[in-house]
Amino acid sequence: MALCWPEWFIALNQGSIMVLVLAFVMLCMGLTLTLDDFRRIARMPRAVGIGFAAQYSVMPLLGWGVAHALNLPPHFAVGLILVGCCPGGTASNLVTYIAGADVALSVVMTVCSTMAAIILTPLLTQLLVGAMVPVDTWMLFKQTLQVVIIPVVLGVLLNRWVPRAVAGVMPVAPLLSVIGVCFICAVVFAANAEAILAYGGELVLATALLHGGGFLMGYSFAQMLGYQGQSARTISIEVGMQNSGLAIVLAKQAFPLLPLAPVVGAVSAVMHSLLGSLLAVIWRTRVPRLPQVKVPAP
Secondary structure: OOOOOOHHHHOOOOHHHHHHHHHHHHHHHHHOOOHHHHHHHHHOHHHHHHHHHHHOOHHHHHHHHHHHHOOOOHHHHHHHHHHHHOOEOOHHHHHHHHOOOOHHHHHHHHHHHHHHHHHHHHHHHHHHHOOOOOOOHHHHHHHHHHHHHHHHHHHHHHHHHOHHHHHHHHHHHHHHHHHHHHHHHHHHHHHOHHHHHHHHHHHHHHHHHHHHHHHHHHHHHHHHOOEOHHHHHHHHHHHHOEOHHHHHHHHHHHOOOOOOHHHHHHHHHHHHHHHHHHHHHHHHHHOOOOOOOEOOOO
């Protein structure tokens, strides 16, 4: 719809609206969390640590590598690297459920990577993109604080203070999150319809390599360190799926001189959802549901 009738969405292409919508998406995520989720981190530190390390090493380097291998123009290269430097996406929790993997581990990993994004996303972007274009690290930091930390913390506190009210909206919270991300993608698609139609093949290839590589390397990384079955699947999904909505908003706010940079995040959101869902269905229907097995250390 956004590509066929862009005029319906262009009027909504304003930074303040995008920030508010993404903050709402992150608030919905926060509503699904409790303080017990954070305590759970202490009981599974190694698995969380492996996923966390892969998230902030594999994906940023993949984004940088794919951008250079395909010789992407600066606006697309910056957008792709920024996607790679963002935390895991909230959709990964749903895909983990579909795959028959460890949803609790997925939630904890998403929370950890999201909380760390306030520091690591600006720093990694500065490190990998700084040589290509100027990076306003403070702006990136401030935007990450506004659209990630504050909404998530508020959601957790609301869950603790008014649990009955939160329980009433919980059945629709995931749907509202998906609608919010779809809205952000639609606005970006509409505002850059000509560029997407002109460079669509290039963007599809770049995002497919980024997310496909993330799924593969995340799974391989987990197996190399002794994790099999549900845990390996969960780590793979968490590494391969990024918070593309955050990438869109940060690109729009932090790189105003690169108006096409947010387009990559929009294409990324579609790509990782398609690849992740396909992988989840394959794992659930064609691969036996293995238990969470870790090879004992020698």
